[in-house]
Amino acid sequence: MSLSNVFDIAGSGMNAQSIRLNTTASNIANAESASSSVEETYRARKPWFAVMQQEFTSVNERGQFQRLEGQTGVGVQVLDIVEKDAPLKPKFQPDHPMANEDGYVYYPNVNVVEEMTDMMSSSRSYQMNVEVMKTAKQMLQRTLSLGQ
Amino acid sequence: MGAINFNNGLGIHDNALLVRAKRAEVLANNMANADTPGFKARDINFRAILAAESQKESSLSLQVTQQGHIAGNSRGDDSLLYRLPNQPAIDGNTVETQVEQAIYARNAMSYNASFEFLNSKFKGMRNALRGE
Numbered sequence: 043m044s045l046s047n048v049f050d051i052a053g054s055g056m057n058a059q060s061i062r063l064n065t066t067a068s069n070i071a072n073a074e075s076a077s078s079s080v081e082e083t084y085r086a087r088k089p090w091f092a093v094m095q096q097e098f099t100s101v102n103e104r105g106q107f108q109r110l111e112g113q114t115g116v117g118v119q120v121l122d123i124v125e126k127d128a129p130l131k132p133k134f135q136p137d138h139p140m141a142n143e144d145g146y147v148y149y150p151n152v153n154v155v156e157e158m159t160d161m162m163s164s165s166r167s168y169q170m171n172v173e174v175m176k177t178a179k180q181m182l183q184r185t186l187s188l189g190q
Numbered sequence: 191m192g193a194i195n196f197n198n199g200l201g202i203h204d205n206a207l208l209v210r211a212k213r214a215e216v217l218a219n220n221m222a223n224a225d226t227p228g229f230k231a232r233d234i235n236f237r238a239i240l241a242a243e244s245q246k247e248s249s250l251s252l253q254v255t256q257q258g259h260i261a262g263n264s265r266g267d268d269s270l271l272y273r274l275p276n277q278p279a280i281d282g283n284t285v286e287t288q289v290e291q292a293i294y295a296r297n298a299m300s301y302n303a304s305f306e307f308l309n310s311k312f313k314g315m316r317n318a319l320r321g322e
Contacts, residue, residue, distance in 0.1 A: 044208070044211040044212045044214065044215040045211045045215070047215045047218075048214055048215050048218040051215065051219050051222050052218055052221075052222060054222055055218075055221065055223075055224075058222070058225075062225070091223070091225055091226040091227065093219075093223055093226055093229055115219050115223065117219060117222050117223075118222045118223045118225075118226055163225065164225075167224055167225055167287075170221055170224070170291065171222060173291075174217075174218050174221055174222075174294065177294065177298050178214060178218070180298075181211070181214065181298055181301050184302060184305055185207075188308065189309065189312045189313075189316070
């Protein structure tokens with residue numbers, strides 16, 4: 043029954059959005075984590091979303107396996123969490139305990155405004171997936187009452 | 191026809207229910223991928239499937255008269271289509287969540303309508319069998 047797949051799909055969406063929210067929280071929490079070298083500085087992390095594809099196969103008349111074309115995906119997956127490429131923010135702070143020989147401190151490439159936007163977006167998407175699941179649950183419950 | 195028969199008695203409503211459930215799955219997948227770069231929103235052409243289902247009995251199937259002929263029929267195309275977006279996103283994603291939500295809600299209502307029809311068919315059959 044397709045309706046039970048809706049739970050898996052909406053669940054994968056909720057999972058992906060909560061991972062996105064987690065990375066956002068980590069980015070905002072570390073926005074001011076200064077360090078003395080480029081390598082050690084925290085970099086903003088972003089989840090990499092992709093469609094989850096199910097490998098649909100069927101057997102044709104000659105007994106060979108074939109892939110079915112035009113099938114829908116089965117949700118969303120987080121392929122990886124990647125670090126943002128944007129340059130770090132060096133600041134001249136000779137009094138800072140983490141300052142290097144030249145007096146510079148490196149701050150992460152976290153854009154707090156961007157992170158807040160991401161947070162709102164992931165929260166809304168999460169809510170939408172919850173609503174999808176709720177409606178599917180109602181539909182399925184009605185179906186179970188068939189003939190009563 | 192004569193006797194009570196499930197296939198004839200239920201009409202198109204059981205098939206409609208299955209297609210509605212399938213469509214709910216496709217729309218849920220669109221919404222789950224609302225933030226996936228490059229994802230293209232998809233949908234089922236319900237009208238085409240319904241027309242194909244109702245024509246099935248009277249469809250013109252091609253007869254195989256010689257070896258090498260390909261058997262065929264005039265069944266409608268029920269494959270997944272791509273949605274035309276009003277305003278595609280810059281990352282290539284064509285999911286418009288408000289549009290998808292509206293279609294999903296409408297699909298759920300239609301599902302309930304088909305369910306009511308199917309339920310009343312069963313109730314009618316049960317009444318006929320009881321003979322009270």
